[in-house]
Amino acid sequence: MKVGIIGGGIGGAALARALLARGIETAIFEKAPAFGEVGAGVQITPNAVKAIKGIGLYDGLLARAFHPQAIVGRNWQSAAENFRIPLGEEFRAHYDAPFIHIHRADLLELFTEGLPPGICHFGLTCTGVEQTPQGARALFDDGSSFEADVIVGADGVRSAVRGAVFGETAMRWTGHMCYRALVPTGGVVDHVSPDSSFWMGPNAHVVTYYVKGGEMVNIVAVAEASEWVAESWSTRASREEMLARFEGWHGSLGRLFADVDEVFAWGLFDRDPMESWVRGHVTLLGDACHPMLPFLSQGAGMAIEDALVLAEALAGMPGDIPQALARYQAERLPRTARVQLEARERGRTYHLPTPEEMAARDAEYARRAREEPRTTGINTDWVYDYDPRAFAAAPAPETA
Numbered sequence: 220m221k222v223g224i225i226g227g228g229i230g231g232a233a234l235a236r237a238l239l240a241r242g243i244e245t246a247i248f249e250k251a252p253a254f255g256e257v258g259a260g261v262q263i264t265p266n267a268v269k270a271i272k273g274i275g276l277y278d279g280l281l282a283r284a285f286h287p288q289a290i291v292g293r294n295w296q297s298a299a300e301n302f303r304i305p306l307g308e309e310f311r312a313h314y315d316a317p318f319i320h321i322h323r324a325d326l327l328e329l330f331t332e333g334l335p336p337g338i339c340h341f342g343l344t345c346t347g348v349e350q351t352p353q354g355a356r357a358l359f360d361d362g363s364s365f366e367a368d369v370i371v372g373a374d375g376v377r378s379a380v381r382g383a384v385f386g387e388t389a390m391r392w393t394g395h396m397c398y399r400a401l402v403p404t405g406g407v408v409d410h411v412s413p414d415s416s417f418w419m420g421p422n423a424h425v426v427t428y429y430v431k432g433g434e435m436v437n438i439v440a441v442a443e444a445s446e447w448v449a450e451s452w453s454t455r456a457s458r459e460e461m462l463a464r465f466e467g468w469h470g471s472l473g474r475l476f477a478d479v480d481e482v483f484a485w486g487l488f489d490r491d492p493m494e495s496w497v498r499g500h501v502t503l504l505g506d507a508c509h510p511m512l513p514f515l516s517q518g519a520g521m522a523i524e525d526a527l528v529l530a531e532a533l534a535g536m537p538g539d540i541p542q543a544l545a546r547y548q549a550e551r552l553p554r555t556a557r558v559q560l561e562a563r564e565r566g567r568t569y570h571l572p573t574p575e576e577m578a579a580r581d582a583e584y585a586r587r588a589r590e591e592p593r594t595t596g597i598n599t600d601w602v603y604d605y606d607p608r609a610f611a612a613a614p615a616p617e618t619a
């Protein structure tokens with residue numbers, strides 16, 4: 220079996236590693252001249268860590284990871300704790316995996332460094348996909364094409380494969396824009412605690428966490444905005460703009476923001492869940508099929524889970540690709556749709572505008588923290604519980 224992957228981001232690269240580990244031939248087609256990621260951090264939650272274990276790259280992940288001690292909810296003005304989810308031994312044992320922070324370039328390298336030479340084709344933009352009698356064919360901007368048993372669109376939120384095969388649909392402006400920055404700390408913890416910290420305030424929230432072994436703090440500062448005016452998807456912003464937008468927030472954040480050199484502003488768009496993402500021998504993976512708001516820290520995690528499940532589905536039923544793709548979709552679509560919709564809902568609860576609403580929310584967080592810390596704040600017990608390796612263990616149905 221041969222699988223063509225369009226897009227060499229985190230999802231496409233994870234799929235390539237998962238397929239190769241199962242003896243399936245693959246090729247990646249990436250429009251950029253080389254593998255690359257934006258200079259920012261990413262939180263990898265236990266469900267996604269389990270997927271990385273299933274792909275066989277757990278040791279490499281641990282070597283690049285920062286281990287936060289807790290997820291902490293903080294008041295935007297006083298820094299008082301609204302909730303605390305300990306991420307220590309008990310948490311790791313409960314989910315059979317840790318919660319880690321990692322620089323995005325390190326995560327991409329985890330998947331790409333072991334790829335055999337010759338399977339990655341750079342500087343090729345996919346312009347369309349067509350079905351063939353035995354499989355599918357991807358078409359590229361230089362006039363070349365690639366035929367395989369399966370073509371997978373892992374080409375991100377503005378997926379060309381999705382547009383060509385499933386039709387173009389408009390992206391939804393979510394009413395949020397976010398500032399992203401990395402601040403070098405030299406390992407000195409004087410601005411924020413080495414936790415995953417959620418600072419919640421009126422119509423905005425800020426997430427701060429350490430990456431690069433504690434050498435840098437990653438900042439994601441999300442604010443509501445009536446419209447996204449920049450022409451590009453991400454654009455440069457200034458430290459002054461970020462400081463002005465978060466004026467009045469706690470002094471630790473102000474000091475951290477003052478140390479920022481380079482800031483990027485992103486408009487946050489998403490889409491409604493798809494009804495189907497399999498057509499013949501073509502399917503989608505990651506942001507191409509389920510773009511989501513980053514408020515549950517799950518976009519990359521969902522792409523990595525998809526990668527393991529799709530590789531297992533194809534390896535389990537090599538003689539019946541339509542059935543293998545149907546199994547992949549049945550396993551993944553309901554879960555990713557729920558995560559997409561719940562991430563949207565978090566945008567509302569993190570940003571409650573009035574002091575009364577915030578106080579009621581925080582009292583509820585405190586109640587849940589007393590009863591079961593794992594269910595408080597971002598309330599992601601159901602996300603982290605999922606183990607994509609269980610799909611691999613499940614027997615594939617008999618082919619007709």
Ligand SMILES: Cc1cc2nc3c(=O)[nH]c(=O)nc-3n(C[C@H](O)[C@H](O)[C@H](O)COP(=O)(O)OP(=O)(O)OC[C@H]3O[C@@H](n4cnc5c(N)ncnc54)[C@H](O)[C@@H]3O)c2cc1C
Binds near residue numbers: 226344
């Ligand atoms: C502010 C912010 C914070 C986030 N934080 C987290 C987090 O903490 N945890 C988490 O799990 N997720 C997080 N995410 C989400 C995560 O970044 C994405 O979901 C993830 O990167 C998607 O990976 P992907 O491989 O599906 O797509 P992408 O990373 O977009 O990769 C797509 C690749 O396809 C290539 N490509 C595109 N079009 C073509 C074409 N026509 N032909 C060939 N190649 C093409 C692109 O160049 C790119 O390399 C965050 C997102 C944002 C915006």
